Amino acid sequence: DAGVTQSPTHLIKTRGQQVTLRCSPKSGHDTVSWYQQALGQGPQFIFQYYEEEERQRGNFPDRFSGHQFPNYSSELNVNALLLGDSALYLCASSDRKFGQETQYFGPGTRLLVL
Amino acid sequence: AQSVTQPDIHITVSEGASLELRCNYSYGATPYLFWYVQSPGQGLQLLLKYFSGDTLVQGIKGFEAEFKRSQSSFNLRKPSVHWSDAAEYFCAVGAEDYKLSFGAGTTVTVRA
Numbered sequence: 001d002a003g004v005t006q007s008p009t010h011l012i013k014t015r016g017q018q019v020t021l022r023c024s025p026k027s028g029h030d031t032v033s034w035y036q037q038a039l040g041q042g043p044q045f046i047f048q049y050y051e052e053e054e055r056q057r058g059n060f061p062d063r064f065s066g067h068q069f070p071n072y073s074s075e076l077n078v079n080a081l082l083l084g085d086s087a088l089y090l091c092a093s094s095d096r097k098f099g100q101e102t103q104y105f106g107p108g109t110r111l112l113v114l
Numbered sequence: 115a116q117s118v119t120q121p122d123i124h125i126t127v128s129e130g131a132s133l134e135l136r137c138n139y140s141y142g143a144t145p146y147l148f149w150y151v152q153s154p155g156q157g158l159q160l161l162l163k164y165f166s167g168d169t170l171v172q173g174i175k176g177f178e179a180e181f182k183r184s185q186s187s188f189n190l191r192k193p194s195v196h197w198s199d200a201a202e203y204f205c206a207v208g209a210e211d212y213k214l215s216f217g218a219g220t221t222v223t224v225r226a
Contacts, residue, residue, distance in 0.1 A: 102148070103214060
């Protein structure tokens with residue numbers, strides 16, 4: 001049973017560019033959440049997708065957007081990259097059908113903005 | 115809104131010694147509580163979780179945690195630490211809105 005997968009593993013961009021990160025949830029999971037983890041800090045919630053809609057959003061600007069596909073996979077897009085966007089981006093999947101669910105995390109995508 | 119405090123930034127423990135990591139949460143209703151572990155350069159692995167019921171929960175790798183509502187705490191313990199337990203540990207609280215709020219983490223160093 002494959003767990004949560006993310007691609008790419010590492011990415012280097014320059015300021016002002018745009019980036020797309022991808023996530024495939026654990027088999028049987030229908031909900032995908034995205035988190036940003038800056039160096040030395042705990043993960044911060046960006047947003048969550050369920051039934052192809054953004055359901056919850058954390059305190060992140062509109063430069064951060066996402067999408068969920070019918071197969072439950074998800075993308076995180078960040079426009080107009082800033083140096084401060086350098087971080088580990090974590091995707092977590094869960095099964096919402098049974099109420100409060102446990103989130104399982106992927107290995108993350110390390111983004112460096114120069 | 116919910117929040118988590120992990121008072122200890124860094125803990126050093128000898129191999130074979132016991133370990134306790136502190137976690138205090140703030141949330142108005144019954145919280146859902148989690149402990150995750152992160153090895154360098156890796157994602158987060160779930161150690162254990164508390165939703166309801168027995169306040170002492172068992173997890174993987176020999177870890178356990180105790181939920182104490184009166185103290186708003188969910189401390190993680192392991193009786194005997196192995197060198198492979200060196201990692202960063204995160205406590206998280208979830209609520210009905212399904213998002214997780216994490217603490218800043220505690221780095222555990224294991225000395226031989």
